[in-house]
Amino acid sequence: xxxxxxxxxxxxxxxxxxxxxxxxxxxxxxxxxxxxxxxxxxxxxxxxxxxxxxxxxxxxxxxxxxxxxxxxxxxxxxxxxxxxxxxxxxxxxxxxxxxxxxxxxxxxxxxxxxxxxxxxxxxxxxxxxxxxxxxxxxxxxxxxxxxxxxxxxxxxxxxxxxxxxxxxxxxxxxxxxxxxxxxxxxxx
Amino acid sequence: xxxxxxxxxxxxxxxxxxxxxxxxxxxxxxxxxxxxxxxxxxxxxxxxxxxxxxxxxxxxxxxxxxxxxxxxxxxxxxxxxxxxxxxxxxxxxxxxxxxxxxxxxxxxxxxxxxxxxxxxxxxxxxxxxxxxxxxxxxxxxxxxxxxxxxxxxxxxxxxxxxxxxxxxxxxxxxxxxxxxxxxxxxxxxxxxxxxxxxxxxxxxxxxxxxxxxxxxxxxxxxxxx
Numbered sequence: 466x467x468x469x470x471x472x473x474x475x476x477x478x479x480x481x482x483x484x485x486x487x488x489x490x491x492x493x494x495x496x497x498x499x500x501x502x503x504x505x506x507x508x509x510x511x512x513x514x515x516x517x518x519x520x521x522x523x524x525x526x527x528x529x530x531x532x533x534x535x536x537x538x539x540x541x542x543x544x545x546x547x548x549x550x551x552x553x554x555x556x557x558x559x560x561x562x563x564x565x566x567x568x569x570x571x572x573x574x575x576x577x578x579x580x581x582x583x584x585x586x587x588x589x590x591x592x593x594x595x596x597x598x599x600x601x602x603x604x605x606x607x608x609x610x611x612x613x614x615x616x617x618x619x620x621x622x623x624x625x626x627x628x629x630x631x632x633x634x635x636x637x638x639x640x641x642x643x644x645x646x647x648x649x650x651x652x653x
Numbered sequence: 654x655x656x657x658x659x660x661x662x663x664x665x666x667x668x669x670x671x672x673x674x675x676x677x678x679x680x681x682x683x684x685x686x687x688x689x690x691x692x693x694x695x696x697x698x699x700x701x702x703x704x705x706x707x708x709x710x711x712x713x714x715x716x717x718x719x720x721x722x723x724x725x726x727x728x729x730x731x732x733x734x735x736x737x738x739x740x741x742x743x744x745x746x747x748x749x750x751x752x753x754x755x756x757x758x759x760x761x762x763x764x765x766x767x768x769x770x771x772x773x774x775x776x777x778x779x780x781x782x783x784x785x786x787x788x789x790x791x792x793x794x795x796x797x798x799x800x801x802x803x804x805x806x807x808x809x810x811x812x813x814x815x816x817x818x819x820x821x822x823x824x825x826x827x828x829x830x831x832x833x834x835x836x837x838x839x840x841x842x843x844x845x846x847x848x849x850x851x852x853x854x855x856x857x858x859x860x861x862x863x864x865x866x867x868x869x870x871x872x873x874x875x876x877x878x
Binding site: 489518 | 658659662663665666667669670673681682683684685687741742743744745746807808811812813815
């Protein structure tokens, strides 16, 4: 199978089919990342499209040897930040069940659901920087070094955010036993 | 993301990529160092034109160290502002507080120079000669730089007051840089009223334009941007 980086090099060389393959590979992941914080599915689709547009605009900066996945995720996170900034609203979290139901949850979400946690409500109580780290590492399965690349923080800072996020989640669950009830969506 | 939705997304992505085939799209897709070089060339061109065709009347009498220091302040800040404006989205988000400090410094530096002690000229000059076109020249140059920034910016459709502040502070710096080599008036009142506020004037003008039209642009589907 052709690697992501090789596809990117091909796209830089003018191969339009390469971007098609990259969209097929990464659109589901990007949509999930967007839907973790964007309420409307249409807006999330729009942001995924913009992410690929930004990938095109940044292709000249992609260097051989770089990894595409954290690079693309950084673009996605920045596109989402800009979206919230321009709309003049605080970064939000979709509390409606349908927004996340339409995305495909990663294994950790399934585990959390099996454990009886309403992950959406719990994550909504976290600050955005901790939420990003928890979502990317815990839900999407990114390694800490990859998360550090995406959010632009040091490895130790990312681990601290993750730790604080976990502590905050435990606190939220301990304070409100209702949060521990199974999610209304079809997780289990 | 099921089959039909993925295909729809693919079609939208290709549509937006097709829209990037024009000159503006090609300029935006240039590597960051090339886009930075274009801004540097534009600034150098402005300076060259001013020095050759519209040099200040007291250029020979003005203390060169002061002119160099003045220009270095503006060029240094302008380089930092350009670096922020042209920052590609594959790099992690810029620190907001540092950006605020940079914008404040860029907007306030011209006032600092306006209120600095008067220079000692090496010969007597007419203190009110020239300098009648400062505001119009400065604003014209500033608007030109804002347009260049918008052409080279990776995401102009998401511009807001924060990016307007960056654009306008850069534009104000270029205007003051050019006027430092163009206008022979040294009185603090003239400098503080007609040179230094250009960045602020552009900030409110551009911020107002974005407030009026920016939200409307944001509401448009991405495929039509």
